[in-house]
Amino acid sequence: MDFTPIWQRTLVIDFGLIYSTDNVVIISRAPRPFIRPLLLLQIFTRLVWACLVGMVVGAGVVVGGLVWARRGMDGVRGKGVVQYCTATLKIMVYQSSDWWPRWSGSRLVSGTVMLVAVVVGSLYRGSITAFLAIPSRSPPINSLEDLLETHLVPAIRRLSSPYSFFLTENSGEMGKRVRDIMEVFSGTEMSQWDFIKRVADGTYGFIDTASSAIGRTGQYEKLGHPCLFNVGRNPLRMDLDAFAFPKNSPVKYQFDEV
Incomplete structure (x- = not known):
């Protein structure tokens, strides 16, 4: 299966050649019209x-x-x-x-x-x-800066690439602010409606790779209904996908040739 190459994984496995990329994005509540009683x-x-x-x-x-x-x-x-x-x-x-x-x-x-x-x-x-x-709508969350300016709580999947990035890598001052307030969930929790609903109602900002985040939230979108989620336009970072092999695997180089 494919893994994102990170330093911790290289201690126990070998990675083959990079064959694709996957952006880390923020999934948040879709912009809503403002209700202005005054x-x-x-x-x-x-x-x-x-x-x-x-x-x-x-x-x-x-x-x-x-x-x-x-x-x-x-x-x-x-x-x-x-x-x-x-x-x-x-x-x-x-x-x-x-x-x-x-x-x-x-x-x-x-x-x-x-x-x-x-x-x-x-x-x-x-x-x-x-x-x-011209109805006014709440601004979309397109970057980490936008997320940190709101009351949304960053939600991250345990042992994912963003999890490793914010906890173990040098993610800068913004990464430190995310670490202070983020909540970590298992992959099973993030696939259930109880969690996805809290993303749709504006409680969480879901940070994950695009393939994983869009796949988990997209299953609850319905044709002909308003969109529940917004996909941030500015990727937080770019992940690299590669096949993982046991240390000193004899087939690694054969896969690299393919």
């Missing part, structure tokens, strides 16, 4: 909402101040600052108001507010149309 508020950022609220309050204060100054000059009566803030807010949500003074200063302020309301309303409608027309 979508109407998420169209604009918090800074934009704060600017809009500040503009409403500012316009109300300006009009209230102008009315107060005019009252001191010629006795013109008007509403309070809170009423003018409310009137500005009505304009922002496309509602009419009878509280605006009918002289040039207030008309200038109200005209500016109306212009801002038209621009903001157009941007809001366009943005919410784009949000609804």
Whole structure:
């Protein structure tokens, strides 16, 4: 049978010539559409909402101040600052108001507010149309960096090539982070639905050679149904396949010739 040549195995067996390669990949939950219960508020950022609220309050204060100054000059009566803030807010949500003074200063302020309301309303409608027309999905896990940025637990098959790589070889800083949080399973466990289901629901990120990982998870995919799994596009490493022979086997060289 074929084995991945690793240093520990060379102590007890001999490997023939390399005849194929097999990438180590990450199998994870397929991207899911985001459910946004507060979508109407998420169209604009918090800074934009704060600017809009500040503009409403500012316009109300300006009009209230102008009315107060005019009252001191010629006795013109008007509403309070809170009423003018409310009137500005009505304009922002496309509602009419009878509280605006009918002289040039207030008309200038109200005209500016109306212009801002038209621009903001157009941007809001366009943005919410784009949000609804193009559904957002969770980002796929295509690399080890992506996996470590999530809450997924790396799952590795015992005595596999990735297992040896992360435990016994120099796998770098990221390999150390994987060793600290990974869980190890037997090959029998990883072929059962109890484990595969936890990969599909986003509990585990399954790290194994492509032939093994895709074979174990692919048996639970169904034609005509949404995909349950995502295969990472960036391989973690490349494994080499070769036939294994007993030490000093006389047939090794004959197989190498074939």
